[in-house]
Amino acid sequence: MSALPVVVIGAGPQGLAAAAHLTERGLDAIVVERGDAAGAAVAEWGHVRLFSAWPELTDAAARRLLEPTGWVAPSRGYPTGAEWVEGYLAPLAASLGERVRYATTVTGIARQGRDRVVDSGRAAQPFIVHTRDRQGVEGRIVARAVIDASGTWGLPNPAGADGFPALGETAAADRVSYRIPDDVSAFAGRHVVVVGAGHSATHTALRLADLARREPGTRVTWLLRRGSTGHTFGGGDADDLAERAALGRRAREVVDAGTVELVTGFRVAALASRGDTLSVHAEDGREIAGVAQVFALTGFRPDTSFLREVRIALDPTLDAVAGIAADIDPNIHSCGSVPATGARQLAQPEQDLFVVGAKSYGRAPTFLALTGFEQVRSVVAHLAGDHEAAARDELVLPATGVCGGAGGFDAEAGGGCCGAPTVLQLGSRPVSVG
The missing domain is CATH 3.50.50.60 (FAD/NAD(P)-binding domain)
Incomplete structure (x- = not known):
């Protein structure tokens, strides 16, 4: 299957970064984006200013791809979502060219000729990525691996406190x-x-x-x-x-x-x-x-409907990737106490399928953009067979000044996992907001 492309779902910050890493390593990439342009979800909150500075909002492989075109990485200031798209995501997508397919929705992922139940010869079969374009035309992409960076923006949580819309919320x-x-x-x-x-x-x-x-x-x-x-x-x-x-x-x-x-x-x-x-x-x-x-504005949750025919392991509490859930549980951790996650932690029971970015965090609210950049760096290194680089940890998280998690739900109470706040450095990695 080495001649087949890696399909990346979503042309947002993590999806485009994944494509940049794949390209740099000589692997074919196809990015499938349901919107009409790169960073379509970011553009929907384009009026909001990020609290991460520009240096924390660009991926290293993406910068290396862009710089020969004359693009200069913004080095100062805090962009709005619209400025992030205009100054980085749109140029990056343009550099990736025809690798990015717009107005295309992924409707399902499966192993060729096998539903989720079949064991026999499963890992030897390529993935089939089912798609539908804006005109309703269906398509299939044959892939050696899939990186799901589709985010959570499309599924906001309701106002109702029990996770379902409150009585009358839909009518209103x-x-x-x-x-x-x-x-x-x-x-x-x-x-x-x-x-x-x-x-x-x-x-x-x-x-x-x-x-x-x-x-x-x-x-x-x-x-x-x-x-x-x-x-x-x-x-x-x-x-x-x-x-x-x-x-x-x-x-x-x-x-x-x-x-x-x-x-x-x-x-x-x-x-x-x-x-x-x-x-x-x-x-x-x-x-x-x-x-x-x-x-x-009570957070988001991931859409896993198109993953129903592949074997995935999600945490029953957070809907996060099971391998990282214990480290990102908001009842315990703040952003400043969440460790980096790479290919090993993100691995799914379905070989060569990875969920990255905000979607990997499920309902946990602590995700930062450079956390996602580090995820895709590690995942792509793994897919390229560079297991030393995949295992290497290159993320430095800024401290939040908040010790531990959200604390008690019913009354004032501490909760937590740490002493005095510190900058947590794990190897040599970077971070930002998303």
Whole structure:
């Protein structure tokens, strides 16, 4: 099968980096992207500024591929998603040329002539990657290996606290958003609710706080499921990523000033229409009325539907790759305590199938872009037969200033796996945001 290509699913940061590594090692790559352009998912949050600086947002093999074209790696500043696409992802995809196929959705992966049940001769058969283009035309790509870097952007978690949409959430779809807003002016003078405790929720709360300062009568309520603020405001001065620390500080300031009302222990059970507004109900009976819009920013989950005919091992809690789940469990770890992961940890029961990038983390929220770059470097080295390079660890993680995981769910409680925060260096690897 050595003459067959490696199929990479997704033309985002990790998928394109994988293709760059494959190209550098002389392996044929085909990148299949459902969007119309490189970084299509990133472009959907193009208005959001990353808290990682430019040097942490580009892959080494990608830089080596781009530099002969006259491209110069940005060295300073914190790009928006749109700037990341324009300044790096789009040029990288252009350099890869016809290796990248757009407007093509992967609908299934299997071993040739064998469903998931058949053992006999399985590893000797190539993969068949089933696709469908924008016109509905179906296709098949024969591959020696598959790297799934399709991410989680397409499956946001619901507002409902038990993992399913809250009662009435689907019916209220026109007043519930699962994305960070850009222009929030339409909510001037109205009551807006943000659900979630991560960086997306923080970004949204801050955008709405700016609106509330400009437009009297604008009310912002921020709902946390946990019984305490926990690590909502990050690690402050102990965070090695300055912009991430600043995000947390600004969030604390708007809450302390009363611009944003923070409510803890609020687990959404139902959304009910009340004329032109919504009423948000918690499991404990509390109600927040007169809501014009709900921003449910509670994380994402992976789509594994097209993997149903191959043998994969996912953690039953996180939907993450089983081999890395214990190291990324958000109940235990923060970004600064998560070790690097490579081909060995990412290996699946289906030989030469790898899930990388944000999708490898499942529902865990601690993924950083350069963590993914290191994953694909190791995986491609393994596929090239360079097992020494595959086993080598080249990742350095910036400390978060947060020790351990998310802490207690029902009340203020510690949780954790570490002492004083430190920069965790594992070999010599790099990291960033994604």
